[in-house]
Amino acid sequence: MTNAGGKEITLEAVLQHGEEALQDFQKFLPLWIRYLGDKTGRDAQRLIPEAVGLLNDSSQSAKYAEKYAAVHPGLYWALLTNGNGPDGEDRVSIGKAAMKAIPRKYTIRSRIALKTAEYAIEAKAEPSVLKACYFAAYESDTTAVNYIRALFHGYGTEQDRDALRKVLSASAVNERTNFYSALAGSGLRSEQEENKPDGNRLFLLRFLDGQFSEVLTEGLNQTKALGWSGTFMKQGIALFLLYLCEGRWAGKGMDAMASAVKKEMNFSAEEYRKGICESGGENEDELFYGLFSKWKSITPMEPDIRACAIKKITALLERRIEGIMEANRRNYYGECAAYIAALGEVQESLGKAGAKQSLMTSYKFRYPRRRAFIEELRRYGWTDQKRK
Secondary structure (H helix, E strand, O other): OHHHOOOOOOHHHHHHHOOOOOOOHHHHHHHHHHHHHOOOOHHHHHHHHHHHHOOOOHHHHHHHHHHOOOOOOHHHHHHHHOOOOOOOHHHHHHHHHHHHHOOOOEOHHHHHHHHHHHHHHHOOOOHHHHHHHHHHHHHHOOOHHHHHHHHHOOOOOHHHHHHHHHHHHHOOOOOOOOHHHHHHHHOOOOOOOEOOOOHHHHHHHHHHOOOHHHHHHHOOOOOOOOOOOOOOHHHHHHHHHHHHOOOOOOOHHHHHHHHHHHHHHOOOHHHHOOOOOOOOOOOHHHHHHHHHHHHHHOOOOOHHHHHHHHHHHHHHHHHHHHHHHHOOOHHHHHHHHHHHHHHHHHHHHOOOOOHHHHHHHHHHHHOOOOHHHHHHHHHOOOOOHHHO
């Protein structure tokens, strides 16, 4: 099987190849499972769920899943998603056992927790079960979407929010490629993929936790105008602008900021609704706006930090745009125009009438020969008063 190359031979294929049933197969199967149980890698990962499934015994399958939880946590996932497996409260019990048995560092534990939550809702389980599922999902895959879901489904109090904060504080920055990421190209996600958020994700989570001053200082820390790709600068500025805007987001600049933040968060309605079984009548943009607004209402930013953020962002954008122009980076003109428009829209939302047009016009006159840049300004809402 290992030497088959591109052909993924399975035990089922071997069984179907011959005309007669293999002798002593029921004696062989436990030995085969035991052999695979201690093996890691792509072949073992795909073969052991099949072997356990051939037992046709949910109880025995659960025992194997518990036994090999540290090496093959995917056995629990297979057990919970198998259409012929247990149902109802039994699946909830298996899910709870999985969250206890699987090491917290594996991201598959997060997926199992959310699947367990769906079964718990169907079984009308106690709210405490759901709360534990949402926490485990965030604990084992420390992402912004998992944070928001947990926050709004059981962890909204300051005491409970502190539990989410402790997970964030204990998270190690991922500075290297995960050993198991080689499986990604094969379309087979590793069951031993570890929860190691990178620095940008941690800045995002710290922002959501309300650590605004620290993120402003440490996250928006680039002194050079160029070389922002791969840093937290762009998404950090977008986050602050979204927060600082008072009232409903209205304008192409804020739309661009919302898109940038959703991309950084890997946010989608489908992803957020995993484990909560809410269909919702609003579209994805409305859902994101509603969640962001609700989060903002319980995460206050001090007035002095607000003022400092606007001042710093204004200076950063001036330096950034000047650097883009000097380097003739035409492919960034649209991005620059979006941030200018968003900053102007924020200023208008804070009571400064005509701020957006005034700011955009100032940049038009600063770079009057940059036709492509001026066209991008128009695309984001600048109006040439002379043309009227």
